[in-house]
Amino acid sequence: MTDSSGDKIADDTFMVRPDPTNPKLTERVSGVDQNGNPIETSVTVERPLTLFLNGREIVTMMTICDYPDYLAVGYLLNQNMIHPDDEVTGIDYDEEIETVVVRTATETDFEEKLKKKTLTSGCAQGTVFGDVMEKFETVKLNQEAVLKTSWLYALTKTINTTPSLYLEAGAIHGCVLCDADKPLLYMEDVGRHNAVDKVIGRAFMDGLVPLTDYVLVVSGRVSYEIVAKAISACVGAIVAVSGPTTLAVDTARRHDLLLVGFARDDRMNIYSGGQWVNS
Amino acid sequence: MTDSSGDKIADDTFMVRPDPTNPKLTERVSGVDQNGNPIETSVTVERPLTLFLNGREIVTMMTICDYPDYLAVGYLLNQNMIHPDDEVTGIDYDEEIETVVVRTATETDFEEKLKKKTLTSGCAQGTVFGDVMEKFETVKLNQEAVLKTSWLYALTKTINTTPSLYLEAGAIHGCVLCDADKPLLYMEDVGRHNAVDKVIGRAFMDGLVPLTDYVLVVSGRVSYEIVAKAISACVGAIVAVSGPTTLAVDTARRHDLLLVGFARDDRMNIYSGGQWVNS
Numbered sequence: 001m002t003d004s005s006g007d008k009i010a011d012d013t014f015m016v017r018p019d020p021t022n023p024k025l026t027e028r029v030s031g032v033d034q035n036g037n038p039i040e041t042s043v044t045v046e047r048p049l050t051l052f053l054n055g056r057e058i059v060t061m062m063t064i065c066d067y068p069d070y071l072a073v074g075y076l077l078n079q080n081m082i083h084p085d086d087e088v089t090g091i092d093y094d095e096e097i098e099t100v101v102v103r104t105a106t107e108t109d110f111e112e113k114l115k116k117k118t119l120t121s122g123c124a125q126g127t128v129f130g131d132v133m134e135k136f137e138t139v140k141l142n143q144e145a146v147l148k149t150s151w152l153y154a155l156t157k158t159i160n161t162t163p164s165l166y167l168e169a170g171a172i173h174g175c176v177l178c179d180a181d182k183p184l185l186y187m188e189d190v191g192r193h194n195a196v197d198k199v200i201g202r203a204f205m206d207g208l209v210p211l212t213d214y215v216l217v218v219s220g221r222v223s224y225e226i227v228a229k230a231i232s233a234c235v236g237a238i239v240a241v242s243g244p245t246t247l248a249v250d251t252a253r254r255h256d257l258l259l260v261g262f263a264r265d266d267r268m269n270i271y272s273g274g275q276w277v278n279s
Numbered sequence: 280m281t282d283s284s285g286d287k288i289a290d291d292t293f294m295v296r297p298d299p300t301n302p303k304l305t306e307r308v309s310g311v312d313q314n315g316n317p318i319e320t321s322v323t324v325e326r327p328l329t330l331f332l333n334g335r336e337i338v339t340m341m342t343i344c345d346y347p348d349y350l351a352v353g354y355l356l357n358q359n360m361i362h363p364d365d366e367v368t369g370i371d372y373d374e375e376i377e378t379v380v381v382r383t384a385t386e387t388d389f390e391e392k393l394k395k396k397t398l399t400s401g402c403a404q405g406t407v408f409g410d411v412m413e414k415f416e417t418v419k420l421n422q423e424a425v426l427k428t429s430w431l432y433a434l435t436k437t438i439n440t441t442p443s444l445y446l447e448a449g450a451i452h453g454c455v456l457c458d459a460d461k462p463l464l465y466m467e468d469v470g471r472h473n474a475v476d477k478v479i480g481r482a483f484m485d486g487l488v489p490l491t492d493y494v495l496v497v498s499g500r501v502s503y504e505i506v507a508k509a510i511s512a513c514v515g516a517i518v519a520v521s522g523p524t525t526l527a528v529d530t531a532r533r534h535d536l537l538l539v540g541f542a543r544d545d546r547m548n549i550y551s552g553g554q555w556v557n558s
Contacts, residue, residue, distance in 0.1 A: 044522070
């Protein structure tokens with residue numbers, strides 16, 4: 001495999017990678033440029049997807065909708081609405097009515113909780129926040145997580161030269177689950193949180209969660225939400241292209257999660273945790 | 280006023296501008312760099328803020344929390360939970376318990392709607408989405424909105440050289456409400472949607488909504504959510520530094536909202552609506 005300059009790049013280790021040629025994920029949109037000349041560009045799609053868990057409507061998400069099944073399962077796991085030991089018996093996506101239904105073998109305890117709390121709180125979002133925080137206290141991360149500088153250089157190069165919707169159309173974020181210097185699952189979406197949910201959903205369905213030996217590389221910034229999702233799935237380390245927020249750093253430190261920011265070319269900042277090896 | 284190169288820049292027309300020297304908005308965080316040397320950098324704060332409307336808990340937002348009052352009112356307006364003709368009788372922010380309560384003269388009809396719908400739908404997010412779409416059909420935008428290339432150049436220069444949390448710490452998005460080539464309200468937040476909510480909340484409290492004669496400049500991408508908020512406040516035009524999604528373009532076109540993307544230096548793409556003048 002070669003990149004656009006013809007250089008040979010790392011052997012392809014991707015289990016899932018972006019498919020910028022999928023006609024469902026971009027549209028050609030016409031407009032004019034700064035001189036009034038007609039232009040036509042690729043624009044990333046965005047569609048609503050309403051998620052149901054066992055007949056209960058949970059949320060409407062805006063997504064490119066390439067993997068509604070992984071997104072649904074990842075979201076429910078990361079919101080603590082289903083647990084790693086719940087048996088998922090079916091995932092039905094209906095493209096026409098833009099819904100995805102996740103079914104579990106037994107009713108999850110989340111549904112009973114939600115039923116009670118919405119009567120008093122109006123919206124599940126605040127409730128979920130509290131609930132996810134509760135789960136955190138019991139999460140055990142891999143405090144021996146190791147990250148090598150050389151892996152990071154290799155990963156960044158491979159990810160940046162892999163054909164993607166980002167390179168094709170922009171206006172999108174990416175998330176890549178990596179095993180040492182090997183990128184495995186590379187997903188993109190209009191929201192960074194969706195990309196993370198899809199990666200974790202797929203990893204769960206492949207039996208890889210808890211992800212203690214894996215590194216999650218994310219485009220852009222790291223807010224609390226991304227760290228929370230990573231801790232939920234027991235990820236070994238987070239590497240971000242841009243900077244973190246204070247709450248992201250504090251939460252990572254409380255759980256000794258290895259958190260790297262501003263990872264660009266041969267530079268990076270390590271804010272928290274784990275074992276980092278400069279080799 | 281001069282920028283960092285000493286050039287004179289536009290007279291300061293800001294009613295609100297970022298305050299990167301506010302010690303509540305950044306923290307000094309220590310870490311190590313790629314060579315293992317200790318570093319200390321400014322990191323943007325992120326805090327939870329739980330919003331109540333007349334005693335009903337609505338949502339918990341993650342924010343830098345510089346303007347909880349504008350954020351609360353802007354969010355409620357943009358979600359169609361309060362209306363421009365509702366009288367806001369009080370906004371109480373409690374820093375210690377991280378809550379903000381918005382009170383209106385009469386109970387808003389939203390609360391009754393929410394009470395009914397949460398029983399069947401579980402979470403208000405899906406509900407709200409439908410509701411906001413309903414409101415759209417009645418929104419009248421300024422189809423004569425005019426945007427001049429020269430304004431855009433002036434705005435971009437002023438905004439980029441104004442001291443900000445972005446320049447200080449990164450990991451943040453900005454939104455600027457402008458009157459022709461004059462930036463008026465420049466807000467930043469860890470989520471772009473919060474920055475937009477704060478700007479619209481403040482504009483509403485100043486009696487400027489509907490914003491038919493104003494331009495909203497946003498950092499980064501334009502997704503459906505941003506266009507929806509802009510249409511809710513009847514903004515004249517949206518200018519984004521990065522690209523739009525298809526749903527953002529489609530929605531802008533349906534309402535003849537002037538939508539400009541990839542506005543960088545002397546380049547831009549015009550995707551939709553309004554009157555654009557190359558002068």
